[in-house]
Amino acid sequence: MVHTRAADELRKLLGSELVSEAEQDLVSYSADMLAKGQILKLGKEVMPVRPLAVCFPETVEDVRRVLALCHQERIPVIPYGAGSGVCGATVPEEPAVILDTKRMCGILSFSPKERTVTVEPGVIGERLEEYLGARGFTTGHFPSSIFCSTVGGYVACRSAGQFSSRYGKIEDMTLGLEAVAPGGRTFRLGTLGNGNRRDPMVATILGSEGTLVVITKICLRVQPVPSHMDFRGLAFPGMEEAVQCMRRIMQTPLRPTVMRMYDPLDSLIAGHHTTTAAGKDINRAVAELSGLKALLGSAVLDLNHAGLAALLYKPGLLNRVAEILPSRPILVIGVQGSRTAVSRQWDKILEVGVRSHGEDLGPEPGWAWYNRRYSVSHKQTKVYAAGAFVDTMEVATTWDHVLPLYKAVLKAMGPLVFVMAHFSHAYPEGCSIYFTFAGYRPSMQSSLKLHHQAWKAGLNAVSRMPATISHHHGIGLVKRAWLDRESPGGGEIFNAFKKVLDPGNIMNPGKLYKLDTAQGRSGHGG
Amino acid sequence: MAGNPISPARLRREASRLIPAHRVSPSESGRYVSVVPDTPQEVSQIVAWASREGVAVIPAGVGSEKVRLDDWYLRMDLHRLSSIIDYSPDSGLVCVQAGTHVQDMVDWLLEKDRSLAVWLDAGENPEMWEFLLSPEMGRFGPRFGCKWDQVFSMSAVLPSGRVFRNSPAPARAAGPDFAAGILLSRGRLGIPLEVTLRVRRIPNRRTQLTFALPDPLAGIERVWAMAQDVNPVFLEVGFAPRERRSKLPPAFLVVELWEETRGLGITREQVRKVLGDAAVPAEIPVEALLRLHETYGFRKGTTSRATVERATLNDLLAHMVTSCQGRFRLRLRGFLDNQVSITASTPEVQSCPIPNLLGTTSYSSRDGSDVFDQVCRALDPGSVFAQVPLLWGP
Numbered sequence: 012m013v014h015t016r017a018a019d020e021l022r023k024l025l026g027s028e029l030v031s032e033a034e035q036d037l038v039s040y041s042a043d044m045l046a047k048g049q050i051l052k053l054g055k056e057v058m059p060v061r062p063l064a065v066c067f068p069e070t071v072e073d074v075r076r077v078l079a080l081c082h083q084e085r086i087p088v089i090p091y092g093a094g095s096g097v098c099g100a101t102v103p104e105e106p107a108v109i110l111d112t113k114r115m116c117g118i119l120s121f122s123p124k125e126r127t128v129t130v131e132p133g134v135i136g137e138r139l140e141e142y143l144g145a146r147g148f149t150t151g152h153f154p155s156s157i158f159c160s161t162v163g164g165y166v167a168c169r170s171a172g173q174f175s176s177r178y179g180k181i182e183d184m185t186l187g188l189e190a191v192a193p194g195g196r197t198f199r200l201g202t203l204g205n206g207n208r209r210d211p212m213v214a215t216i217l218g219s220e221g222t223l224v225v226i227t228k229i230c231l232r233v234q235p236v237p238s239h240m241d242f243r244g245l246a247f248p249g250m251e252e253a254v255q256c257m258r259r260i261m262q263t264p265l266r267p268t269v270m271r272m273y274d275p276l277d278s279l280i281a282g283h284h285t286t287t288a289a290g291k292d293i294n295r296a297v298a299e300l301s302g303l304k305a306l307l308g309s310a311v312l313d314l315n316h317a318g319l320a321a322l323l324y325k326p327g328l329l330n331r332v333a334e335i336l337p338s339r340p341i342l343v344i345g346v347q348g349s350r351t352a353v354s355r356q357w358d359k360i361l362e363v364g365v366r367s368h369g370e371d372l373g374p375e376p377g378w379a380w381y382n383r384r385y386s387v388s389h390k391q392t393k394v395y396a397a398g399a400f401v402d403t404m405e406v407a408t409t410w411d412h413v414l415p416l417y418k419a420v421l422k423a424m425g426p427l428v429f430v431m432a433h434f435s436h437a438y439p440e441g442c443s444i445y446f447t448f449a450g451y452r453p454s455m456q457s458s459l460k461l462h463h464q465a466w467k468a469g470l471n472a473v474s475r476m477p478a479t480i481s482h483h484h485g486i487g488l489v490k491r492a493w494l495d496r497e498s499p500g501g502g503e504i505f506n507a508f509k510k511v512l513d514p515g516n517i518m519n520p521g522k523l524y525k526l527d528t529a530q531g532r533s534g535h536g537g
Numbered sequence: 538m539a540g541n542p543i544s545p546a547r548l549r550r551e552a553s554r555l556i557p558a559h560r561v562s563p564s565e566s567g568r569y570v571s572v573v574p575d576t577p578q579e580v581s582q583i584v585a586w587a588s589r590e591g592v593a594v595i596p597a598g599v600g601s602e603k604v605r606l607d608d609w610y611l612r613m614d615l616h617r618l619s620s621i622i623d624y625s626p627d628s629g630l631v632c633v634q635a636g637t638h639v640q641d642m643v644d645w646l647l648e649k650d651r652s653l654a655v656w657l658d659a660g661e662n663p664e665m666w667e668f669l670l671s672p673e674m675g676r677f678g679p680r681f682g683c684k685w686d687q688v689f690s691m692s693a694v695l696p697s698g699r700v701f702r703n704s705p706a707p708a709r710a711a712g713p714d715f716a717a718g719i720l721l722s723r724g725r726l727g728i729p730l731e732v733t734l735r736v737r738r739i740p741n742r743r744t745q746l747t748f749a750l751p752d753p754l755a756g757i758e759r760v761w762a763m764a765q766d767v768n769p770v771f772l773e774v775g776f777a778p779r780e781r782r783s784k785l786p787p788a789f790l791v792v793e794l795w796e797e798t799r800g801l802g803i804t805r806e807q808v809r810k811v812l813g814d815a816a817v818p819a820e821i822p823v824e825a826l827l828r829l830h831e832t833y834g835f836r837k838g839t840t841s842r843a844t845v846e847r848a849t850l851n852d853l854l855a856h857m858v859t860s861c862q863g864r865f866r867l868r869l870r871g872f873l874d875n876q877v878s879i880t881a882s883t884p885e886v887q888s889c890p891i892p893n894l895l896g897t898t899s900y901s902s903r904d905g906s907d908v909f910d911q912v913c914r915a916l917d918p919g920s921v922f923a924q925v926p927l928l929w930g931p
Binding site for chain 2 (some may be wrong): 125126127168169170171175180182186187198199200201202203204205206207208209210211212213214215216217218219220232258262263264351352355406407408409410411436438439440441442443477478479480481482483484485486490494497498499500501503504505506507508510511512523524
């Protein structure tokens, strides 16, 4: 079959209302929230490859039929959730059918006794939490994209929520999966297949980014919603003390819900210092810099576009100014539990905080973060309106290497872009570092080049350290060139899974590892 | 493998080219040549050669005496890979080579007030690779999870001889977690070479609580609730045979709690509150707990082990309590994610058919096993590691 007739064939299978070839849909689905797509818009361009069609299956049987057709006709298929990914995992590199799962949005079963919920992949995260919350439960998974992301997407890219220190990442709460492979075969895995959540096939599909199967059901662990929640902010004289405090807390039996430490610049921009006299002075002194609040979506100030662009054009200077700002790192901690449990946790946490030379800033910084915790993902940053770009890189390492990694990345990216970071998703063994970087060049082409150079410098620096290149955003297009360094030998195993599950290499071709050249339609690979 | 027989002389000669000849020796009793690599690189070279030649490689360890293959094969003894490569108290991690004996490492950690938080049964001291690849070893609780949850990062030799490695990070979103597949493949997908494990600081307060469960069926439901709400470090429910129950109630519960100083009393109360009157505090002497393994008297051949779901466990218990009337031995551990690790034996298999109820679930789903088998064959077309699971029986 000629691929251009794919939409016609899909209509025969699903009906015309579940298939779209509308221009606006094809343009829209040619990109997710990949920064490159936003930069292209600066030059009034869009991603170069458009999908063949977008289909909206409503049932597992629909998925099975679509995959059977595409497998038979060797048409690439890209499973799609809500498009909130920032690494380009759903961006087609060749004409492909986009399989949008959002119409498969049922909450299929909920067992308070067994503490599980089983859902279809297209359920929006916020809707699931609303459903569970009404019943006194939660998954504990609260990514900042919760309004515009799906459970299937979480599983496909190993997402993390802002409460991961207590509840874990999505892979820690996924107990079972159902999935359909290109030939149309349906698999029930983990607890949905009378097995265990440690079913190695569950671990394989988690993070597979649509390259092996389409996920059609997900069984998640849920927890009762704790009765109380409270926050505290702690300021530290330096980064070493702040990181040490995070580590010490995470290595007690306590499990804080939130642990987010902002480096001095990020603390300043996030506005945590405004509660102190010193903070107000600092803010006034760097009023222009404060325009970057838009990076966090807080939209407090009207941007002076020319001023921002001028600042970002010389990031080296800006980063050096940031280094000498009299600001302090701020650690925001949130805990949950019964009233007495919360109180007991604070006693211990503050004891550790004082021992680590922290100054208690009270609850305000934490509640300020909590109240705008979803402001970033579903609002477009104003930085693009200034002709600049902004992007994020989330990596993770062990406590021993957190500060060396932080410094190495700042050093590598600093000459190219303006960089700041916060440290979140803390574990007993280490944490994630979430770098936010912004840059400016007068033209779209030069902005694209700078953006690529910044990523290359940053990921090269990470790859030289004992660290992962991705904590929760996934690999997509942006990081795939570094995946072999991250996990040597992984490509060989991936190829074996591809041979078994997707011998025609139709599932999201080109993503994750390179394929054996003998395999697939034409040996597509990154 | 079949159709490509290799002579023992050639096997020995070729192996001696890969590692020094004094670490290569033919077996006097089996159809294998023993090789003792000294480094991960030597392991990689041996396996790569075996892969090219279609020669099976079986690690030497528990059960390897039972392995009988038609063709000559390499028995790879990993005991020289026994270094503790790195220990980071700050990150709570220890990196060891695959031949390190687990109990030795546990004792070493204990001197530093650290624990693996997964424990061996009395008398066990496997090498690390055996411990991780065996589906049965290691007792654990809801708080820290099972032994596989303790693996932070690892390297492993694949059937091709290539070394797989994942990044040392507390969590990743860098593609699928193939390390999990290797660990749960029982050695078919790869053999661990170096493993970095999470270690926990032993807190200043710990306690063991012991209870009798007068009504086992009602008691188990409360134990599930307690496992979910309190997350104890370890818990075990036991049913010992009547004649060996010295100082033990017919059905008993052991709970281990770790807390900081002020938390322990509160957590202890929480345990009692959740258990309610379904569990009665019982003073079980420490020596009786230390001898639990002997008390159960599990023996190979008459003992079944499995991981079963909550509903299956209820059916099993109902059946055993009513039909077997105290003639069975049963140990329940884990209580994690609605599943429990069960070890059971009965002297009267006909009247109390435990095997019919067990073995219905495992770590892999049926669909997952099917795919995984095909993946193992795709990754290992020469069947280099295909026989490794024989070490632990079929």
